[in-house]
Amino acid sequence: MEEIKNFNKYIDHTILRPEATKQEIIQVCQEAIKYNFATCFLPPCYLKLAKEILKDSQVKLGAPISFPFGYQDTEIKVLETKKAIEEGAEEIDMVINISYLKSKEYDKLLEDISRVVEAAKPYGVKVIVETCYLTREEKIKILEIAIKAGCEYIKTSTGFGPKGAELEDIRLFKELAKDKIKIKASGGIRTYLQAKNLIIAGASRIGTSAGVKIMNEYLNLIGREK
Template sequence: MNINSFINHMSLGAALEPQQIKVLCNEAKTQRFASVYVNEIYVSLASKELEGSSVKVGTVIGYPFGTSSTKVKIFEVKNAIENGASEISLILNLGMLKSRNIEYIKNELKEIKTTVGKNSLKVVIELEYLTLEEQRNLIDLCLDLKIENIELLKRKISKEDILQIQGLTKNKLNLNLVGNVKDLSTLQRYVDLGIQRFNTTSGLKLSKENNDKFWN
């Protein structure tokens, strides 16, 4: 199995320097990963480094807490797309969701989806903080608004977590996973469960492990 097409090569550290982003992009081109994920400030640099390659550029809006206003998030999205991003991951305001201010969340999703246009929008679902009812409310909004992708975020995500989400989505949404995957066997288990993309800092390790297994 060519696992590289499942990998979003991610680096979102607070102290990253431009040269590190260039290295990240070169690694992604060499390994033919699906995309790189960088902080919004580095989208322009990543786009230039990846020009002419098949590797896409993604960024996370509202990072890390999702508590910036909708207007700020819209500005971030516009700026990211203008600078070359084609994959947008959105962190929502969990406080609004948990206080049952569904209208706020719905309006933010609608406005961001409109701003993203034909580019890919992925809504981050932080399983660590959300009850089953809150997960259902958020997923129902994504289905109603025809948002096609969600990203599952949890320190230790289980098979049961994924099956539960699949039940809530009725298998109508593409599932992506943030973090968690550090070895090939784990990635393969998640692929078997229907995960389609992995935002991970372990892309090189996973690719090497896969190549070693193939050639041995």
């Protein structure tokens, strides 16, 4: 089977571990530049630093909002989003309030997401839904709400839950979305084969902290050195 073309541009190179050091943040930014990944996602407290490092590259800077549990009040999420953009973020990954979804408070959930989408303009929002906690019916419902709210992507996972991206969830979202929203797979993606299968299933982005390892596997397959 043919390998994925321009694979590096599927990767959101990520470092969101709570114990990550400043030097590790710098290293991840440098890796993102080296491999020309799509985006570099890191803790918001380092956005200014990362923006300076990435300024002459094609790598976009991304920020997580209400990460990793999504419990913050909507007003706080809006402030987080605006602050992140002020400090250089060009992509926003926001965690939904899972309790609203589980409690069937769909109007509150829609407002919560919509307010962040509005605050992020002109940049797009990826809404993190943490699929490992959701039933099939809840996955279908949050997809519907994410589309209605104007999200650019629906994203499977934070990487902090008991499970990450699953092929069946990507296929479900792809089938039902009908190209009204893109899909980001994240959580537990450690190999090129995993990433490739998720892309074939319908993912347009891959969120991973193993971007360098995965990219080197890809380059070895196509016979290139980096």
